[in-house]
Amino acid sequence: MRKGEDGSLRKIFRISVVSGIFGQIFSILAGSGSAFLTKFAILLHASPVHFGLLAAIGQVSQIFQPIGALVTKRRTRRKGVVLTLQFVGYAIAVCFGALPFLFPNHQAINIFLMLFFLSVSILSIANNAWIGWISDVIPHRVRGRFFSTLSRYMMIIAVGTGIVCGLFIDSFKAPVNNDAVANASVFFRPENLPLGFMIIFL
Template sequence: MPIQKTVNVNPPPFASKPRRKGSTQRTNLSIATWEGVPAIILQTLLGGPFLTGFLLYLGAGSRHIGFVLAITTFVNIAQIGAAYWMQRIRSRKRMLILFVGIHRVLWSSTGLIPFLFPKEWWVGIYIGVYTVAFISNTIGGMIWTSLIGDIVPAKVRGRYFGIRNTILNALGSVCLFAGGIVLDRFPGEMGFLILFIPVWICAIANTVIYCFYPDVPFERSTEQVFWRMFKKPFQDPSFLKAALFLAAWLLIQTLIVPLFSYVMLDLLNINYQTVSIITVVQTLVMMAGFYIWGNLNARFSNKTLLFWTLPIIALSCLSWGLMSFMPVLIALFLSHIFLGIGVGGFNQLAFNFTIGDTPKSERPMFVAVYSALTGVTSFLGPLIGGWLYEKMEAWPDAMNWVSAYGFQVGVGAAMLVLTFTLGRRVLLK
């Protein structure tokens, strides 16, 4: 005989209805989108061409800039330890707030360096604070990736991130344009001070919004021993081949792509506002790309679409060669249009690959191994690129074309060769 349930025939007049699962999911997705608003403002005003410009203002050279651009990926090695440590924490949400908060506070505090320290210390202190901030960020990013993978349902993941990234990059493009105008009208100390005021506000707001994230249950690894847990990704041939190939690809890509702003600002002597407009165009194209790649992701696999982003990124580098017979700005706009389409799709699809094509219980370690492999190569790329540009500065004036566009074309050609040889076998078969 089935168990009879008692029913309250006359519920209290003000009793609230239980929240439906669909409604809860929509609320969580909305929170995740709103959290990105202050994050993208902070990231835009502290990164990209403004990061390069601020480092040049502090007195950094191409090697310093290459190191700073590289360290954000190198510290991803720490995610391997974080993935193991995550199995023992009780609340992912609390640890997320802690580590993301440390990152936001430290990175935004770099704006105080010119006001607190002698000029000869500026670059060294910036690198130190920046490094600690991004060590904290890589741990927070690991937790966020695990948490957001559980918050966003798999069936809408590609489309949701496409829409989310489109919205946030629209806001980022506005910030890029406004920031460029500010730095052109108020060069030097005053301009950067104006930029850092909204950065400080957004650092606090972003940390507070994380408090509204749901602390969903965590499916832990089936392994308790670190070494066995660490071996899991290396025992998955499909994942490992793709991760190793993408790591090799990023080594070549980061020789030049992170230094695009440096070349425009320091070697081609293009002003901040023009660089900002170019970057805004890139962002607008990226926004459309996010939506298109997201919809395509509902029909095609992550790895198939990843493959087709690679020749587009290569075209971005090859386009620099157009300035040998065309106006410089036309070549730069074309390059950044290709970059927006390619890199936007690459980043979105690589993220979906790590959280969608990996076992849920072992996802943190798979993400950590991917991040560590690509982090090492993405660290070496800008360092080597910055060192090569430093060597090019000593070359005769007749060789200036090499640093202006020749190096970029060579890197783009190498990308195409790698894509249609090894990339085709790894990602399409």
């Protein structure tokens, strides 16, 4: 029985770590307060009002957290609900990168803000449901180790994602004078920045 319990806990550990890694990548690239979203909004010619809405959406989305408790209150198996909500929230963010190619800037920025609000609101619900799920399946005796391991992985992923993607986006600069370097870097031109964002949001 103990072996079965330990095997189940290891499986939950793996699922939670993978889920946490994806969540951390999302948070860095497309979550509330992301520097990449600010840069993306600049690309879409956002106005001060748009930037104000972008900053406020992350806070407003927190009011939906109680829904997570209501959704999972009467469910004995919460994993499916949590993973489904997380998948939907992350999938919406994938659409961000396509907006500059589908709409003019004045429409793209408004659609972006609506999609962002929808994404972070769903993930706010998912985060609350995740706490309920973890509280049910992780015993107190290993809960500290679980959160310690999860936090360690998430910190590493956060630093790595921020540095790598930051360098990638910053590479889209004006051509340099050196022709050889300019030709080698033909992809990294300012006009290709929307394509760069499409890549990181994928």
